[in-house]
Amino acid sequence: MAETASGGDRLFRSIVAARPKLVTGVPDGMLAQTIMLCEASPDFPYIACAREEECIGVACGAAMAGERAIVMVQNAGLLNSLGAFATMGLRYGLPFVIIVTNRGALADPNGYDIEKREAFDAGVRPMARVFDFDAGDLPDDLIPAAFKWAEAARKPVILALEKRLGGEAAP
Amino acid sequence: MSDPKPVQSNLPSQQDAIAAALALYPARPFAVSDIGSQTGWLKAAGHDPRNLYVSGPMGLATSVALGLASVRPESQVLAIAGDGALAMNLTSLATIAGAKPANLSILLVDNRVYEFTASVPTPTRDLDWLAVGRAFFGEAQCLRLSELTGTRWAGVARPAMIVADVAPAPGKPPALGLTPAMIRAEFLRATRSS
Numbered sequence: 001m002a003e004t005a006s007g008g009d010r011l012f013r014s015i016v017a018a019r020p021k022l023v024t025g026v027p028d029g030m031l032a033q034t035i036m037l038c039e040a041s042p043d044f045p046y047i048a049c050a051r052e053e054e055c056i057g058v059a060c061g062a063a064m065a066g067e068r069a070i071v072m073v074q075n076a077g078l079l080n081s082l083g084a085f086a087t088m089g090l091r092y093g094l095p096f097v098i099i100v101t102n103r104g105a106l107a108d109p110n111g112y113d114i115e116k117r118e119a120f121d122a123g124v125r126p127m128a129r130v131f132d133f134d135a136g137d138l139p140d141d142l143i144p145a146a147f148k149w150a151e152a153a154r155k156p157v158i159l160a161l162e163k164r165l166g167g168e169a170a171p
Numbered sequence: 172m173s174d175p176k177p178v179q180s181n182l183p184s185q186q187d188a189i190a191a192a193l194a195l196y197p198a199r200p201f202a203v204s205d206i207g208s209q210t211g212w213l214k215a216a217g218h219d220p221r222n223l224y225v226s227g228p229m230g231l232a233t234s235v236a237l238g239l240a241s242v243r244p245e246s247q248v249l250a251i252a253g254d255g256a257l258a259m260n261l262t263s264l265a266t267i268a269g270a271k272p273a274n275l276s277i278l279l280v281d282n283r284v285y286e287f288t289a290s291v292p293t294p295t296r297d298l299d300w301l302a303v304g305r306a307f308f309g310e311a312q313c314l315r316l317s318e319l320t321g322t323r324w325a326g327v328a329r330p331a332m333i334v335a336d337v338a339p340a341p342g343k344p345p346a347l348g349l350t351p352a353m354i355r356a357e358f359l360r361a362t363r364s365s
Binding site: 021022024045047048049050051053054055056057058059060061062063064065066067069083084087088091092093094 | 203206223225226227228231232233234235236237238239240241242243260262263265266269270351352354355358359362363
């Protein structure tokens with residue numbers, strides 16, 4: 001049974017509001033609802049990649065043409081893609097948005113996720129701007145705001161979504 | 172395991188194979204080349220604002236080309252990959268076959284070595300790339316460069332793949348001589364004027 005992600009529909013509406021030219025990704029349980037909504041959307045193509053590093057390439061191809069692209073992957077998937085993120089996204093200064101489900105939080109304690117989260121903190125945060133959000137309480141203007149930031153900064157931006165305990169503060 | 176493919180002295184150079192593939196199109200396509208040999212030989216074959224020189228990692232050109240093809244559906248896009256590079260992103264063929272972009276093709280230049288890395292042999296040197304391409308795209312959508320003409324290529328449905336056996340070069344191609352900012356700015360202008 002697919003994992004239900006509260007806020008999946010809200011995330012989709014925020015994606016639509018940003019008017020991307022394409023969305024690409026590899027599924028994670030927390031993203032499943034949003035991905036299925038993107039697959040069905042008439043507003044943009046959703047490119048289902050076999051591997052996360054491909055998603056970075058797809059987004060870079062769109063961004064090289066000046067178009068908005070969104071990547072949706074799990075934290076382990078972004079860790080698999082850091083070479084592409086650095087040598088294309090950062091090197092060419094491409095303003096696309098990466099939505100990462102940052103598994104292994106206090107409220108999300110699967111044993112197989114813990115090291116992914118620790119590797120994400122150690123490997124991704126020092127090289128890129130990461131903004132953290134409660135997956136269950138996403139702002140409506142999240143994705144448009146992320147594009148505005150990325151386009152001003154001339155680099156990719158990472159939005160890390162995680163499950164939170166009641167009242168738990170952002171990292 | 173089969174015997175290694177014999178090295179044939181009458182094979183075209185990578186530069187000539189790239190030029191011949193680009194010449195199959197009635198109008199210059201966007202050309203997205205992998206880092207290293209393909210980028211160097213693409214530029215040597217003729218610099219064009221529609222060239223997108225990918226700076227890594229190896230094999231990503233097919234994925235970058237898919238993203239470009241998706242946002243420029245009216246334009247033809249040709250990804251140029253070496254055999255060593257494509258083997259590093261073989262899953263992109265499955266993704267492209269699934270996405271079915273009607274304007275994307277792949278030129279696979281097979282010299283059986285990592286040309287930029289002291290020409291160390293690739294693990295795919297015995298692979299039948301024509302069979303690989305046909306497994307993903309279909310019999311009629313994967314052809315050898317040597318059997319193509321512009322007229323025949325125009326009738327091939329996309330996504331498609333061209334396989335070109337090429338001779339290993341005696342040396343590396345000339346340096347690119349372009350910064351990432353220069354490449355991005357020039358390519359962006361080309362995509363907006365197309």
